[in-house]
Amino acid sequence: MVNINGKFIPDDLGQSLKHEDFYKMIKEGAMPSTTQVNVGTFLEIFKKYVKQGETILYIGLSSALSGTYNSSNTAREMILEEYPDAKIYIIDSLSASVGEGLLVYKANEMLNNNIDIDEVVKFIENTKRHVIHAITVDDLNHLKRGGRISGAVATVGSLLGIKPTLKIDDEGKAIPGDKIKGRKKALKYLVKQLKDKAIKPEEQVIFICNADCKDEAEDIKKMILEEVKVKDIIITSIGSVIGTHGGPGTLGVVFIGTER
Template identity: 65%
Template structure:
């Protein structure tokens, strides 16, 4: 039986990769400037337009994917004879994954022979995307569904997110830091570094002064904590700061031997919470904090 790989738009994978590998995705949504936008990985609503609106002072809010959206996509591929693997946004950050669980149970009641696995990535943005990327590789190698699910479940808590946020105001609005901390940090040009813990929650790790030091910090995180670098594809995601992302890529390639480095924009859903200027490196490492 064929395997269908499904994710959601919070995975922030390059649209071309998703299309080339016949991966389907469930879109999350964003409300901004009086408009509701479905996150389509940048196909119709461009990322630079979104970040321009935020820089103009527009405050977006996000909307999780609902149960109906998952029921529709699961039922479609069950009818077509597929086994389904869905890899979703961390359940600690959104109700989207819970929607997928409810939808799976509903579809299984209608189709007793349906084979649907839902995986809580405990990751965000290209951390989630990295797991989808790995699952895609295994499908292309001909592994069966059970082997792929087991591999992803075993590796997901080794996906390391090293994140630097440029503007503390977005973290303040999301309740991650106090207003006083945001004000002082902005004055002193402090860049907080974030990561995800084993529950898939975002935690503040340290603080760095200045973007140049922050970029070097991200490169050092890979060098110090990644495993089997020679066979790894490193993922860099950015919120409208491509120049810094390319600078980070160059440092990684100068300091380490890696299989590949993929850069892509942080989408509108995750970008709502990090804000413009957010830069992150994602890789397989020894362990999360």
């Protein structure tokens, strides 16, 4: 959930609040905050599908970034007390935003090809630390507000035109990457990360996520297609929860690579 202008709104892929409207509100001065999914919500949704005899595979936001994963585990244990035969698989993605989405995409692809659920879970667990997040943000103040950097660093960085990069480490934490001077160089840096680290990019769908800066996402796509042979590229929007912490102008290239 996102709390913005005194209202709690679910981050549901832009259905309750369109992403462009969310970022417009931030640009107009709104200061959103986020809350994790509670146990009760998981119980309600899990129970609905367990009663229908469905198997559940939940791929959660990195446990290093949110307590949501822990809430899902608690709900699973409570469900199993009542329905001991329920099949609920829970995976800590150790990823965020489209990094998590890449794993969902792969799992969905495998299930549609009738691959056994246990094999899917094994693949996701073995792959998740190879999901590379190459990220840059446009405005340091959102990172300062979220406690990622100090006020002094944000002030000096903004004056010097520094565009910080972020990455997700093996523990699923968001950590600082290289400091790039200028937006154009930051975009080139994201493409270079793909060139340097991607495993068999010609067999991969590459994801580009953006926070209200689709034109620049298209620029990155063009650069990738000029420099790297890939299977396909999907451009998508960063949702309101992650967008709260990165702010408008955040861009990421996400792919399966050698190491984080």
